[in-house]
Amino acid sequence: MNKTVNINLAGIFFHIDEDAYLKLQRYLEAIKRSFTDSQGRAEIIADIEARIAELFSERLQNERQVIGNKEVDEVISIMGQPEDYLVDDEIFEDEPQSAPANKSRASKKLYRDTDNSYIGGVSAGLAHYFGIDVIWIRLTWILLVLGAGTGILLYILLWILVPEAKTTAEKLMMTGEPVNISNIEKKIKDGFDSVSETVSGVAKNVSDSVSGAAKKVDVKKQGNKIKSSSRTFFDTVADVIMFFFKIIAKFIGLILILIGASTLIALIVGWFSLGAIDVIPGTDLVGIVNAGGTPVWLASLLAFLAVGIPFFFLFYLGLRILITNLKSIGKIAKLSLLGLWLFSIIGLTIITIKEVSEHAYNEHYIEKMTLETKANDTLMVSFADNDIFKNPFYRSNDFKVATSEEGKKAIFSKDLRIQVKSTTDSLAFLRIEKSADGRNYEKALDRAKNIEYSYTFNNQELVLDPYFTTPVSNKYCEQEVLITLYLPVGSVVYFAKNTESFLNYRTHSNNIVSSNQVSHYLTVDSDAVICDTCETEEDEENDDIEINIDMPQVKINDKGIEIKTGDNQILKIDENGINGNSENVRVKIDSTGINITSDKETEENKD
Template sequence: MNKTVNINLAGIFFHIDEDAYLKLQRYLEAIKRSFTDSQGRAEIIADIEARIAELFSERLINERQVIGNKEVDEVISIMGQPEDYLVDDEIFEDEPQSSSSQKEKSNKKLFRDTDNSYIGGVSAGLAHYFGIDAIWIRLIWILLVVGGFGTGILLYILLWILVPEAKTTAEKLMMTGEPVNISNIEKKIKDGFDSVSETVSGVAKNVSDSVSGAAKKVDIKKQGNKIKSSSRTFFDTLADVIMFFFKIIAKFIGLILILIGASTLIALIVGLFSLGAIDIIPGTDLVGIVNAGETPVWFASLLAFLAVGIPFFFLFYLGLRILITNLKSIGKVAKLSLLGLWLFSLIGIAIVSIREASEHAYNEHYIEKMPLETRAKDTLIVSFAENDYFKNPFYRHDAFKVASNPEGKKTIFSKDLRIQVKSTTDSVASIKIEKSADGRNYEKALDRAKNIEYSYAFNNKDLVLDAYYSTAISNKYCEQEVLITLYLPVESVVYFEKNTESFLNYRTHSNNIVTSNQVNHYLTIGSDNVICKTCETEKEEESFEVNVDMPQVKINDKGIEIKTGDKQILKIDENGINGEVETVRVKIDSTGINITSDEKNENQ
């Protein structure tokens, strides 16, 4: 059992083993002693601690992990031993020849170099990353702006927003590809102070001898910050303004992402737990009816929940990270686990979908044909019986419903029926009931078709059909359909009542000779058509007579001619307009043509 200690290193809390803590403490004390008289000692120590905290964070799998001697030794090997770097000016002339820190190969990272910037430091940062002079990058930007119709400006702004600024010494070293160790941190910071000191010295030479003594005692750090603050450019201010508005937009986007992600997740969770009440919520039992592949409903719902919910969870998490900058990460283990579950759900949905689609791969028909005692010259009246399973029994649709049959068993009922009529040379009429259904193979499809129950009643000349078919729930709903074909002898008569209209085809095809607009008429069966005498009578009744004494209008390719009886009163053709009766007036407007005769005082 080892004792652990909580430490705060560069503002980050760590749990560290007591022995590892003592080793780290001795290491940091040795570093501080090495820089006792060094210029910028506080900044060097702060940057070293920040780098050590960063290295520790990279090695932690989760927040509760305890740092041990192994992690401390790894960090020390990267940063180097304090005794390897003498705090002396010679260290900047000759680099240490033997140091374990030199074994580290540091990869470059892309940052914005604001120390050498004209606008936002993007060009200088790219120059460090690609190892070329910044002037070439700036020339490329000019070419993109001029030759790319301004696309270079948009690209520059995007990089300005997305690429972070190199603020710390460690980031500036990573930007140039140098190893982030004690030697390089010290060199970088001391170079910066030397630059500031030279600037201050140049100013001090122009000051009178009376204040030269005071200039020697000036606080270098304070003066350096003052000079840096006073050299703030217009583009720096512009950058702050732009970033301020982008931060506001980002917060707004984060809020939208949170609302979308949260509302979707809540809806998915409610939907998932609703499956437990599948027998209580009306209509939810239909889910199992259409599930021909017989995949457990709870399993399919869980796959759908994971496939949709995990992306929206990350969307919600992204919104939180945008709004709360210091939000802790959920950890790599959790991210990889969620990714694995998401991939598993996608594969599962693909398998379930293929299994369900296979249940509709084949379609088979089962036919029953029975004679009807209807002969030539006989009349057959066809109608649909009323039923208790559908509120409107006379309207055909493809939907189905689940209800209890007379025996009290839950059964699938559907009105997916169609009727067609064909003539036959047989002396007796017949009815053919063709049932069809889908299945994963021909045998399964045929079995489902056979299990469709459909009935009718024939009494003398009345054929009463059921307006639905039924099948057991175990057959599932697999595109079951019933086609009723009436084979009627030539010269027999058939009469379809109004309630059969929606079940008849609206046109003739495939030897079908009766259409839906011929209901409520006595139809005489011909060899390949029907004769409807009452249909013709209706057409005659709908026609109207034209009074010959009224003005008549004749329009053809020659022009317009208006006559009253045999007398021409107005003619419009290529020769112009000719009229013989002054009492006739013609008015043409948006309502049409209005012709008025004073003699008759009527309109046509």
């Protein structure tokens, strides 16, 4: 049994096998010895340890996995042995250095280069990534801003989304260089050399301030000063923008948590409620409409996974937004949930196809019964009373599960239709057409045969049941019953008021009785019915109302408005007021008031 050691490498905890730990310890000590006299030794070693920790993290599938010799050997092969590199530059500075055997060109990663930035380092990072001069990237941004105006928004998005290259390893990956001991050392030493050159340049600038060369250095110094000032300004702007984006992100994270949590709670409650499927009223209908026969628990479980897993990740995403240091659930858990989700989607697809296939075919089963009704006989048709439905005489395609007279559960439905046709036969007959769906013709016909429908005929009175039944095992598959009553020409039929909803609202396809003809005695003709008691009502309905309106003559001009009717009544509206004249009365309305006179008053004044 091997011993396990817990180590802290660059701030990350790892479980490592004892043998692997000893190998890693010897490797790190060899690196430290090789950099004993090197400038920036501490920073080089810290970056090397950070890179090793990053490589270990990439190889761990979960937090509890133990690092063994295999993982240590893989990391050492990537980083290289200390003896592969020439640490002391002064010893062999005149001899060319040979590259190590394991050195290879690494793939580039997109980072922001803030060391060479004017604003946020986006342009410099893109220049490194595409391998072109940064000036072309900056010119492109200027054209986008001046042209379409979308350059500013795009730059801000890249500024927010693209991370900054902070560590030495990230700066190496930004330029596409392998992250190994040699390149880490070189990068850090270049940084120290740059600082040294800057200090030397400043000293030279002070000593040669009078000379012309000093002026050139002053120009460079001013350029660096401008770059530094612009960087400070835009860094401040970036901090303000990032502050508001963080607030918005936190709010979005809270919304995602609320949506995900509420949906998951509702799914869990609904899923466990299916365990009480025989207790909750109405839940027994779930199995009735399940024509495919898929177990309810399986369908509900697949539906729970198909809906619940995306909302779980939505909830988890909200937590990651709110809690920045939240630990990951691990690759195994993510892949497992993804696999379950795909499995549930496939399962639901199969169940849906199976259910749809149960309605692929429709078949009919017909029964015929002769009625002792001849010409000149009067047949009374009505529906029997029942307590199964709340509104028994209202046709619908709804159904319910109830106990039949035999004490067994059955499906009750009011999906009935009645139509009437004439026949040249001497006796009337009843045609009952039962139909149902199925995955094939045989299954559909079997379901249609299992429909039970009853009626009674006695003394020219036909009493129909307002519903039909079928066993629960038959499932609900669009079962219907069409009742066609064939009556001899010359016979009389009377439909009771409770049959109105089950008759067609109009006559068509040889159907000679409509729903508005109930409660009337109808004489059957060859292609219609004669309603003697409907004539008065029809006449009243068809009475025409004549309204004669004499339209007045209207004249409008610059003098005013003149309206003249057929009986010589004239109304004038002009600058003198309103004047109305008829055969006997005259009306005048102006600034002096209202004056009304008649012919009778005029004659009296004359006398």
